[in-house]
Amino acid sequence: MGNGQLRYAGASDLGRIRTNNEDAWHADLERGVFLVVDGMGGHAAGEKAAEIAVEQVCARLERRTGSAERRVREAIATANNEILRAAGEHPEWQGMACVMTLALVEDGHAVVGHVGDSRLYQVRRGSIRKITHDHSPVGEAEDSGELNEYEAMHHARRNEVYRDVGSVEHSPDDPKFIEIERIQFAPDSALLLCSDGLSDQVPANRIRAAVERHAGHPEASVKQLIEEANAAGGKDNVTVLVVEGAKFGELPETREVGGRSVLAERAAWFVYGAAVAAAAAFGVYWFTRPAPVAPPRVAAVLTVGPGARFPTIGDAMATAQSGDTVEVRPGEYLEQVRLKDGVKLSSWSPRDALLRAAPLSRGPAVIAERVKGAVLCGFRIVADAGKPLAAAVQLTDSDVEISQVEVQGAGVGIDIGGRGSVKLVANTVEDCLAEGVRISGASAPWLSHNVFRRNKGAAVAAREGARPVLDGNVFDKGTLDLPLDMMAAVGEANLLLDTGLPAAPAPRKP
Numbered sequence: 001m002g003n004g005q006l007r008y009a010g011a012s013d014l015g016r017i018r019t020n021n022e023d024a025w026h027a028d029l030e031r032g033v034f035l036v037v038d039g040m041g042g043h044a045a046g047e048k049a050a051e052i053a054v055e056q057v058c059a060r061l062e063r064r065t066g067s068a069e070r071r072v073r074e075a076i077a078t079a080n081n082e083i084l085r086a087a088g089e090h091p092e093w094q095g096m097a098c099v100m101t102l103a104l105v106e107d108g109h110a111v112v113g114h115v116g117d118s119r120l121y122q123v124r125r126g127s128i129r130k131i132t133h134d135h136s137p138v139g140e141a142e143d144s145g146e147l148n149e150y151e152a153m154h155h156a157r158r159n160e161v162y163r164d165v166g167s168v169e170h171s172p173d174d175p176k177f178i179e180i181e182r183i184q185f186a187p188d189s190a191l192l193l194c195s196d197g198l199s200d201q202v203p204a205n206r207i208r209a210a211v212e213r214h215a216g217h218p219e220a221s222v223k224q225l226i227e228e229a230n231a232a233g234g235k236d237n238v239t240v241l242v243v244e245g246a247k248f249g250e251l252p253e254t255r256e257v258g259g260r261s262v263l264a265e266r267a268a269w270f271v272y273g274a275a276v277a278a279a280a281a282f283g284v285y286w287f288t289r290p291a292p293v294a295p296p297r298v299a300a301v302l303t304v305g306p307g308a309r310f311p312t313i314g315d316a317m318a319t320a321q322s323g324d325t326v327e328v329r330p331g332e333y334l335e336q337v338r339l340k341d342g343v344k345l346s347s348w349s350p351r352d353a354l355l356r357a358a359p360l361s362r363g364p365a366v367i368a369e370r371v372k373g374a375v376l377c378g379f380r381i382v383a384d385a386g387k388p389l390a391a392a393v394q395l396t397d398s399d400v401e402i403s404q405v406e407v408q409g410a411g412v413g414i415d416i417g418g419r420g421s422v423k424l425v426a427n428t429v430e431d432c433l434a435e436g437v438r439i440s441g442a443s444a445p446w447l448s449h450n451v452f453r454r455n456k457g458a459a460v461a462a463r464e465g466a467r468p469v470l471d472g473n474v475f476d477k478g479t480l481d482l483p484l485d486m487m488a489a490v491g492e493a494n495l496l497l498d499t500g501l502p503a504a505p506a507p508r509k510p
Helices: 043-061 068-089 137-143 149-153 204-213 218-231 262-288 313-319 484-493
Strands: 006-013 023-028 033-040 097-106 109-115 119-124 127-130 179-184 190-194 238-245 301-304 325-328 331-334 344-347 353-356 366-369 374-377 380-382 391-396 400-403 406-408 412-417 422-425 428-430 437-440 446-448 451-453 460-463 469-471 474-476
Touching (some): 006 023, 023 043, 033 190, 033 238, 068 109, 068 179, 097 119, 097 190, 127 204, 137 149, 190 204, 313 325, 469 484
Parallel strands (some): 325 344, 331 353, 344 374, 366 391, 374 400, 380 406, 406 428, 412 437, 422 446, 428 451, 437 460
Antiparallel strands (some): 097 109, 109 179, 119 127
């Protein structure tokens, strides 16, 4: 839909897991109002909070009194206090709240009001910029560079927020409540507002690609992005609102001078000058020309699975070069995989690719020996009596990052030996016959926000001088085999369900 100056499209989807949709969105071209709301509270309460938020924001912005910044502040504060009042009158709505991102577009600018972890991005040809900041511990770590985008998207505490609309009374000017940004909204740019159901599933570069690919047709961008979020797991409601400037996606214009465009005039002079210069310089160049330089290699994505170019992971890894990604489609793969320098090995969607023991092999399922810069992401690795694995993953003298991997029933879950830099982030290791993670040698791997359950040996064992860093992990029904001087710090920074030292979990969005 458009008015000659702006085009927009929006949609909200249930996702693949939720049974109700607590998201809402609103667009008003005449007033330049664009809003995405993500309700919190569960059952009908989250939906009601989102409904109240949309009603109150729209009611305030119908009155064009005060500066744009003032109107945005008052609209969000009014919504906040009305949600709190309604919850107090209806016990079944107790605890409801929402997060929201609001853009008020006027006079070539957008004033953005934001609370929580919904987002607003600005897209221009070849670039995307996140305007809002996630009001969450993980969002702060991402904005500061402590976590990269991938780590933040898959962090176990991703859904925690410390600002919301509706849980505490606020005035429009309360500090640390409403984030306000004013940005230029040029005709060749686009805005994308979304709930975290998109930004937790689809990285920014793919968001930009979809919006650019369908420039001039924002409804197609919205449709593609919702489909991508659901294909990546659809773990939450997904809401996307795209607002395009009138010239978004167009090539740069040229001005006419005397019947000829300025660009054509300049081109003619350039060609003339270039011809004269080339004749004079050719002789010099011939004797001083540099050796040919090969163009830089473009990283490739190699797809594995039924109907793909590569039938096995091993075939794709043999072809892959540093910087490439090997994406594995859902299915069961009976093979032993060797990681490779600079190559990312990833399940197409989290934990839909299953690794089992290769024929006539007891494992490991994944091996890295003196490998640098490799990534393993999103797999399930399962062992049982019929297909046992001495270890699910074995890393020796390697720099490897492993995230969102689920290990079940192996002898040792992840065996780390020698020197190297290893990161284990947001994995699950359970029901192993020996240690969940075994570390030997003078190394200090980083274990963050993993879950360890029912492993018969120690959940984490550190030997031969190893000193792992453990933060935010959950240990359930297991022991720890760590140097004694580490135990107090580990107890403070992790959740130890079977030792009497649990740390209270932070509030989470449902």
